[in-house]
Amino acid sequence: MKKLKISLLALVFTLGIGGAVVQKIQAAPKPLEPAYNWNGSGPLKSGQDLDKTVSQAQADYGCTGASTACATGVPTSGSGPDAHIFQP
Numbered sequence: 001m002k003k004l005k006i007s008l009l010a011l012v013f014t015l016g017i018g019g020a021v022v023q024k025i026q027a028a029p030k031p032l033e034p035a036y037n038w039n040g041s042g043p044l045k046s047g048q049d050l051d052k053t054v055s056q057a058q059a060d061y062g063c064t065g066a067s068t069a070c071a072t073g074v075p076t077s078g079s080g081p082d083a084h085i086f087q088p
Contacts, residue, residue: 034083035053036074037051037076042070042087043061050076054083064085068088
């Protein structure tokens with residue numbers, strides 16, 4: 001009976017630790033949206049816009065459409081595809 005109590009106590013302790021680890025992982029910060037150095041022309045801005053995300057560049061240039069090219073962004077760190085934003 002004593003071994004059963006110790007085993008159950010160990011199981012409860014292990015499950016508690018496991019639950020705490022899962023909560024820490026879920027609460028960890030998410031990766032940031034990639035940033036780009038932008039160059040283009042839109043209704044609100046022309047020229048460069050450095051180290052901005054796609055949504056920040058859309059707001060700065062005033063481009064939220066899908067037909068006419070507005071600006072092109074080159075990744076600020078690492079390598080990856082260029083990003084493009086468009087105006088209506």
